[in-house]
Amino acid sequence: MTSDLRERVQWEPLLTPGKTVLCAVSGGLDSMCLLDLLVFWQEKYQAKVVAAHFNHQLRGEDADRDESFVRDYCRKRSIPFVAGRENVWAYAAREGRSIEEAGRALRYAFLKRESERLGGVRICTAHHADDNAETMLLNLVRGAGSRGLTGIPRRQGNVCRPLLDFTRMELEDYAYAHEIPHVEDATNKDPNAASRNMVRLLVMPLLRELNPRAAENMCRAAAILTRENAFLEDLAAGYLKHAEREPEGLRISRQVLAEAPPGMAERVALRLLETVCGHRRDLGSVDAEAVLALARSKEAKWELHLGHRLLVRGEGEEVAVVLLSPPPKPVLAVLEGNAWFGEWRVRLSKEQPKDGVSYPIRLPERAALTVTPWRRADRMMMPDSRGERSLKRLFNDAGVRPWRRDTTPVFRIGDAPAAAPGVGVDKAFAPEENTDCVYITFYNEAPDSSEKK
Numbered sequence: 001m002t003s004d005l006r007e008r009v010q011w012e013p014l015l016t017p018g019k020t021v022l023c024a025v026s027g028g029l030d031s032m033c034l035l036d037l038l039v040f041w042q043e044k045y046q047a048k049v050v051a052a053h054f055n056h057q058l059r060g061e062d063a064d065r066d067e068s069f070v071r072d073y074c075r076k077r078s079i080p081f082v083a084g085r086e087n088v089w090a091y092a093a094r095e096g097r098s099i100e101e102a103g104r105a106l107r108y109a110f111l112k113r114e115s116e117r118l119g120g121v122r123i124c125t126a127h128h129a130d131d132n133a134e135t136m137l138l139n140l141v142r143g144a145g146s147r148g149l150t151g152i153p154r155r156q157g158n159v160c161r162p163l164l165d166f167t168r169m170e171l172e173d174y175a176y177a178h179e180i181p182h183v184e185d186a187t188n189k190d191p192n193a194a195s196r197n198m199v200r201l202l203v204m205p206l207l208r209e210l211n212p213r214a215a216e217n218m219c220r221a222a223a224i225l226t227r228e229n230a231f232l233e234d235l236a237a238g239y240l241k242h243a244e245r246e247p248e249g250l251r252i253s254r255q256v257l258a259e260a261p262p263g264m265a266e267r268v269a270l271r272l273l274e275t276v277c278g279h280r281r282d283l284g285s286v287d288a289e290a291v292l293a294l295a296r297s298k299e300a301k302w303e304l305h306l307g308h309r310l311l312v313r314g315e316g317e318e319v320a321v322v323l324l325s326p327p328p329k330p331v332l333a334v335l336e337g338n339a340w341f342g343e344w345r346v347r348l349s350k351e352q353p354k355d356g357v358s359y360p361i362r363l364p365e366r367a368a369l370t371v372t373p374w375r376r377a378d379r380m381m382m383p384d385s386r387g388e389r390s391l392k393r394l395f396n397d398a399g400v401r402p403w404r405r406d407t408t409p410v411f412r413i414g415d416a417p418a419a420a421p422g423v424g425v426d427k428a429f430a431p432e433e434n435t436d437c438v439y440i441t442f443y444n445e446a447p448d449s450s451e452k453k
Contacts, residue, residue: 005033005166005174006040014160017045020121022114024107025051027066029182030126032073033171034163036180038124039079048080050121052114054107055085058099059187069183084110096376100194108159115158127152127161130168133207133218134199145266145285147229151222167215236267240275249276249322257295257319265292276321277308295319305402327406330372335363335438339371341409344421345443346371356441357421362431363438364413371409378410378417381427391417398422411440 015021023038025031038049053070055063067083074081092102111123132151139148154164163171175182187193191201207214239260243252250272260268269288274280287306294302294314302314309324328342339346348369352358363369378391395405400422411419419425421442431437 005170006037008166009037009041009162010165011041011045011162014155014162015041015045015047015122015124018047020048020050020118022050022052022111022118022121022123024111024123024125025053025070026185027053027070027183028126028185028188029175029180030128030163030168030171032180032182033175034124034126035079036178037162039077050080050082050114050118052111052123053081053083054110055083056088056103056107057085058088058103059185062186066183066185069181073181082114084114086110094375094377100196112158120158123159125159125161126163128163128166128168128171129219130200130204130215132164132222133215134196134204136218136222137199137203138195143285146225146232149222150226150229151219153226164219232264232267233271236264236271239264239268240271243272246320246322249320251315251318251320254295254314254317254319257292269295272321273306273310273312276323277310279308281308283308291319307402309406325407327373330370333369333371333411341371342407343445344371344407344409345445346409346411347441347443349439349441352439353441356443358439358441359419359425360431360437361411361419361425361440362429362435364429367413370412372412373406374408374410374417374420380417380420380423382424383427383430385427391420391423394420394423409442 021038021042023031023035025035035049035051041047042049051070051074053067055067057063067085071081071083073079086106088099088103088106091097091106092099095102097105115121115123136149136151139151142148152161152164154161174180188197189201191198204215211217239256240250240252242256243250252272257265257268266285266288269291270280270283273283273287273291277283283306290304290306291312294304294312297314299314300316304312306312309326311322311324313320313322325342331339331341333339333346333348335348336350337348347353347356348363352360374391374395376392379388380391380394381388382394391410392405395408398421400408408420410417413429416428417426418429419440421444425440
């Protein structure tokens with residue numbers, strides 16, 4: 001019997017009586033149950049619940065219907081309500097992310113903004129045991145280690161998940177017992193709509209045939225792995241006591257990394273990288289193994305450039321991990337003027353200069369001219385090619401190393417990437433023969449402060 005869920009949820013470790021809580025509400029069954037449970041908690045502990053709905057603008061009228069449903073539900077019950085919306089498709093295309101990644105990033109950014117507006121209150125999401133099991137499976141097929149198999153954390157910064165101990169079936173029983181309305185997202189029934197859908201609709205039913213309590217048992221395994229992982233992480237942190245902090249990062253003896261037990265060395269390397277860049281997102285065993293292989297090598301000097309602006313250097317008997325400078329901010333470009341982009345000077349001129357990397361280019365009238373970092377979604381068509389290619393690939397072909405991409409200037413006409421050093425000019429802006437043009441020139445040099453004025 002699950003209608004007593006109100007008494008079974010463990011609120012105390014996650015929420016503080018008398019405080020405000022922001023509840024993420026999509027309108028689906030899971031989040032509507034969470035909202036109902038939080039309202040019960042609110043009345044019992046004299047707290048305040050604010051419902052937050054994010055419209056991903058992915059499903060047209062259905063997405064607007066969901067927002068209206070949650071808004072009306074909250075209005076009838078005097079529950080404070082806030083809403084946000086963004087075009088997830090456009091964001092995904094611009095940032096080169098999947099729809100799932102883009103939606104999650106924008107959704108949590110909205111929740112974080114609303115939390116801060118309310119004074120930094122806790123955020124509650126409706127993740128449950130089945131979600132946790134699905135996450136474990138997805139991480140497993142991606143090759144995650146024990147850290148990835150810990151599943152969804154019960155609390156992560158300001159975000160807490162009170163329903164992780166309960167299955168979807170228990171929530172369905174609770175919704176039925178308390179007559180809690182909800183709306184259905186039709187895409188949730190399409191196994192091809194998202195990788196998580198495929199796991200939920202095709203894989204989990206098969207696992208339940210093997211064991212009806214598959215989700216609960218997987219969550220129990222995740223809890224065990226969480227405790228073991230925390231213990232091993234504490235041991236790994238102990239190795240960093242041998243590291244010396246520098247303004248740009250950390251320095252540690254190669255011997256410390258080389259002599260750490262194999263099962264611990266990878267954790268130490270990851271902890272080292274995480275400490276310098278401030279997070280472990282997208283850092284994994286491949287990065288750790290590369291650092292360890294070089295640390296154990298006989299080469300006295302080497303460099304390894306990883307994502308997130310991380311640079312790892314071998315310097316004699318030590319390994320240094322430093323954080324490179326962030327990408328320069330976009331700047332405006334004008335004819336016969338200099339645009340400074342980090343250590344690059346970009347100049348538009350009517351006469352072709354004798355130095356620098358220079359290309360003829362056609363400027364449309366009244367177009368915005370800027371110099372910016374590259375974007376994952378950038379694509380260009382070169383005059384001698386048959387189709388578009390990603391700027392990332394064009395950079396690779398031009399010999400621009402991955403760690404140099406963020407600081408290499410991209411000249412834009414409007415929002416389109418029009419030219420970049422080593423790459424050339426996009427076909428759409430390449431001047432035809434015997435037509436007027438100007439010259440875009442890239443100079444790789446440290447800016448002189450007096451000249452910039």
